[in-house]
Amino acid sequence: xxxxxxxxxxxxxxxxxxxxxxxxxxxxxxxxxxxxxxxxxxxxxxxxxxxxxxxxxxxxxxxxxxxxxxxxxxxxxxxxxxxxxxxxxxxxxxxxxxxxxxxxxxxxxxxxxxxxxxxxxxxxxxxxxxxxxxxxxxxxxxxxxxxxxxxxxxxxxxxxxxxxxxxxxxxxxxxxxxxxxxxxxxxxxxxxxxxxxxxxxxxxxxxxxxxxxxxxxxxxxxxxxxxxxxxxxxxxxxxxxxxxxxxxxxxxxxxxxxx
Numbered sequence: 001x002x003x004x005x006x007x008x009x010x011x012x013x014x015x016x017x018x019x020x021x022x023x024x025x026x027x028x029x030x031x032x033x034x035x036x037x038x039x040x041x042x043x044x045x046x047x048x049x050x051x052x053x054x055x056x057x058x059x060x061x062x063x064x065x066x067x068x069x070x071x072x073x074x075x076x077x078x079x080x081x082x083x084x085x086x087x088x089x090x091x092x093x094x095x096x097x098x099x100x101x102x103x104x105x106x107x108x109x110x111x112x113x114x115x116x117x118x119x120x121x122x123x124x125x126x127x128x129x130x131x132x133x134x135x136x137x138x139x140x141x142x143x144x145x146x147x148x149x150x151x152x153x154x155x156x157x158x159x160x161x162x163x164x165x166x167x168x169x170x171x172x173x174x175x176x177x178x179x180x181x182x183x184x185x186x187x188x189x190x191x192x193x194x195x196x197x198x199x200x201x202x203x204x205x206x207x208x209x210x211x212x213x214x215x216x217x218x219x220x221x222x223x224x225x226x227x228x229x230x231x232x233x234x235x236x237x238x239x240x241x242x243x244x245x246x247x248x249x250x251x252x253x254x255x256x257x258x259x
Contacts, residue, residue: 003173020052020059024056038067039069047070056088069093075112082123082124092129094133098134098135117133121157131160134163137217140175140182151213166196186201
């Protein structure tokens with residue numbers, strides 16, 4: 001029910017999931033017939049039904065030796081669930097943390113707090129599972145200080161990877177209804193709805209401001225000296241090389257420096 005999410009509009013508001021047996025069947029097919037050794041579970045929230053998630057983990061543990069990743073929410077996991085997932089082969093979990101401001105989280109209907117995010121990240125790291133955190137900036141009501149909190153939070157909360165995007169009013173979402181009603185849409189060219197370009201006219205920040213903050217978010221996270229050193233030691237420079245390959249794209253996003 002996040003204001004920026006269109007999942008319920010696209011897929012309906014009733015949760016549906018394949019049975020654990022069906023999931024095992026599909027994964028075995030990929031593994032046995034096509035030699036796939038690493039899969040991603042694309043449920044929006046794999047741990048929404050802890051009973052189902054537990055059964056899937058138990059089946060995978062007993063039937064297959066396969067690595068996998070999934071998406072979850074920070075308020076749907078606990079130590080027991082994480083241990084089962086780790087034992088079944090999960091190596092990375094994607095968490096939609098979105099903001100470092102509790103006020104922003106409340107206003108966008110995220111249903112979590114920064115404290116819950118910190119607890120979940122700590123528990124996940126304790127199980128030896130890597131984390132990808134999603135962070136979003138450029139909500140209509142945000143000021144520079146709100147975005148600054150998100151950037152700072154992304155760097156100290158403890159996620160190993162971060163994804164940054166600009167709040168985008170996809171049709172069907174509550175954010176779209178607000179943007180459409182208040183007449184703040186900058187374009188209806190759907191090719192520009194990439195979550196990397198400002199689509200709304202904000203109250204306190206210009207589109208150029210938002211693009212500069214996005215640039216600062218990516219560079220600030222991946223080109224921190226401490227991150228680079230850790231990358232070189234633990235991962236033999238792979239992530240650093242990836243970040244440097246992405247740098248020309250980030251530079252094209254940048255039209256100045258955010259002070």
